[in-house]
Amino acid sequence: SVDTRLMYVSILMDDRRAWRDGIQVARGLFAEQPNSVMRLNTLGYALIQQPEGLEEGFRLLWRGFNYGQSDYAVIDSLGWAYYLYGRFDEALALIERANALAVREPNSEVLDHLGDVYWRLNRRDEARDAWRQALAAQPDALRRRDLESKLQRGLPTPAPRRREVPVVTLPDRPSQREDL
Numbered sequence: 020s021v022d023t024r025l026m027y028v029s030i031l032m033d034d035r036r037a038w039r040d041g042i043q044v045a046r047g048l049f050a051e052q053p054n055s056v057m058r059l060n061t062l063g064y065a066l067i068q069q070p071e072g073l074e075e076g077f078r079l080l081w082r083g084f085n086y087g088q089s090d091y092a093v094i095d096s097l098g099w100a101y102y103l104y105g106r107f108d109e110a111l112a113l114i115e116r117a118n119a120l121a122v123r124e125p126n127s128e129v130l131d132h133l134g135d136v137y138w139r140l141n142r143r144d145e146a147r148d149a150w151r152q153a154l155a156a157q158p159d160a161l162r163r164r165d166l167e168s169k170l171q172r173g174l175p176t177p178a179p180r181r182r183e184v185p186v187v188t189l190p191d192r193p194s195q196r197e198d199l
Contacts, residue, residue: 024044024047024048028041028044028045028048028061028065029041029065031044031065032045032064032065032068033068033161035069038065038068038069041065042062042065042066042072045058045061045062045065045066046062048061048062049061049062049079054086056083056086056087056090056093057090057092059079059080059082059083059086059093060079060080060083060087060090060092060093060096062076062079063075063076063077063078063079063080063083063093063096063097063100064076064080064096064099066079067080067096067099067100067103073100073103073104074185076100077097077100077104077184077185077187078185078187080093080096080097080100081097081187082187083096083097084097089120090120091116091117091118091120091121091126091129092117094113094114094116094117094120095113095114095117095118095126095128095129095132097113098110098111098112098113098114098116098117098132098136099114099132100184101113101184102114102132102135102136102139102179103179104179104181104182104184105178105179105180105181105182106181106182106184107136107139107140107178108140110132110136111133111136111137111140114129114132114133114136115133117129118130118133125152125153125155125156126156127153127154127156127157127158127162127166128153128158128162130149130150130152130153130156131149131150131153131158131162131165131166131169133149134146134147134148134149134150134153134166134169135169135174137149138169138173138174139174139178143173146169146173147170150166150169150170151170153166154166154167154170
């Protein structure tokens, strides 16, 4: 089923050794419905998990954002792509918007991302508050462990360096998608 394949992608994208398998499944889902915001988000977010997929993933997420500007998941994913490009102000605007859209059902991943961006902007108290809220949103065991570590130590890894983001042109109509 589509739901099973989506879950499979989310599991595989977190494992460096299985990432390519997850991308293959996500590409299959995308090929079935290339105009689906959910599938653009699934493939785009899976791609940005590794440096070699960042540019392609950014392009897909930008398109998904333009098709579904009220979908908090794709807004958060695009914000996270900006974060990975070291563009923390742009990331903050998007991830805060995603968090506001998810306010009725707080999302641990969005709140985790928000905390990371705050940390990089030297807004440490706000970062810890976001991470605490992420813990309260009942994350999975891996994210819970990561969040608990961040609350104790902050972000131990260097910040992504600031780089230019790819230029993305939008097609005039959905069938013009050769650059994907």
